[in-house]
Amino acid sequence: DAGVIQSPRHEVTEMGQEVTLRCKPISGHDYLFWYRQTMMRGLELLIYFNNNVPIDDSGMPEDRFSAKMPNASFSNLKIQPSEPRDSAVYFCASSLGRDTDTQYFGPGTRLTVL
Amino acid sequence: KQEVTQIPAALSVPEGENLVLNCSFTDSAIYNLQWFRQDPGKGLTSLLLIQSSQREQTSGRLNASLDKSSGRSTLYIAASQPGDSATYLCAEGAQKLVFGQGTRLTINP
Numbered sequence: 001d002a003g004v005i006q007s008p009r010h011e012v013t014e015m016g017q018e019v020t021l022r023c024k025p026i027s028g029h030d031y032l033f034w035y036r037q038t039m040m041r042g043l044e045l046l047i048y049f050n051n052n053v054p055i056d057d058s059g060m061p062e063d064r065f066s067a068k069m070p071n072a073s074f075s076n077l078k079i080q081p082s083e084p085r086d087s088a089v090y091f092c093a094s095s096l097g098r099d100t101d102t103q104y105f106g107p108g109t110r111l112t113v114l
Numbered sequence: 115k116q117e118v119t120q121i122p123a124a125l126s127v128p129e130g131e132n133l134v135l136n137c138s139f140t141d142s143a144i145y146n147l148q149w150f151r152q153d154p155g156k157g158l159t160s161l162l163l164i165q166s167s168q169r170e171q172t173s174g175r176l177n178a179s180l181d182k183s184s185g186r187s188t189l190y191i192a193a194s195q196p197g198d199s200a201t202y203l204c205a206e207g208a209q210k211l212v213f214g215q216g217t218r219l220t221i222n223p
Binding site: 004031048050091093095099104108 | 156163208209212
C-alpha cells in the first residue's frame with residue numbers, strides 16, 4: 001500500500017486566496033483525520049470523519065475552514081479566504097478505527113500564506 | 115480537558131546511551147497512550163500504543179510504560195543510535211488524539 005497520500009506537498013499563496021489541500025487515505029480505513037502543526041501550538045486535530053461522515057469538527061478554527069469527504073478514497077480541506085496565520089503543516093491521517101488502532105499519517109502539506 | 119506535556123523540549127546524548135523520554139497527562143481517565151516519531155519534513159510514525167488496561171509495551175530497543183495514577187508515560191530507548199535522532203511525540207486518546215509538544219532527540223556519534 002502507498003500509505004496516506006497528500007497533495008500538494010508545498011503550497012505558497014497570497015492572503016485572500018482559496019487554498020485546497022487533498023488527501024487519499026489508506027484503502028479500507030474507515031477513519032480520516034485532518035491535523036495542523038505549528039511551532040506555537042504543536043499538533044492539533046481539526047476534524048475527523050468516520051465512513052465519510054464528519055464526526056467532530058470542534059478543532060476547526062473558524063468558518064474560513066471547511067472539509068469534505070465525498071467518498072472513501074478522498075478528502076479535501078479548504079481555506080477561504082486564507083490568512084498569514086494559517087501558515088502551517090497540514091497532515092492527513094487514516095485508521096481502521098477500532099480504539100486500539102493507530103493512525104497512519106501522510107507526509108503533510110506545508111502551507112505558506114504571504 | 116486533557117493536556118499532554120513533554121519535558122524537555124530537546125535532548126542531546128552520546129551514541130550508545132540508554133535514555134528516557136517523559137510524557138505527562140492531566141486526566142488519568144485515558145483511552146490509549148501512544149508514542150510517535152517524526153523525522154524532519156515527514157509525517158508521524160507510530161512506535162508503540164499502550165491501552166488503558168496495560169502497563170507497558172515493547173518493540174525492539176523501545177519500551178513504553180504507562181502509570182495512570184501518576185499521569186505519566188515514559189519511552190525508554192536502549193543503546194541509542196544516530197538513526198534514533200528525531201522528534202518524539204506522545205498522544206492520548208482513541209480517535210481524538212491530544213498530542214504533547216514533543217521532545218527533539220539528537221544522538222551524537
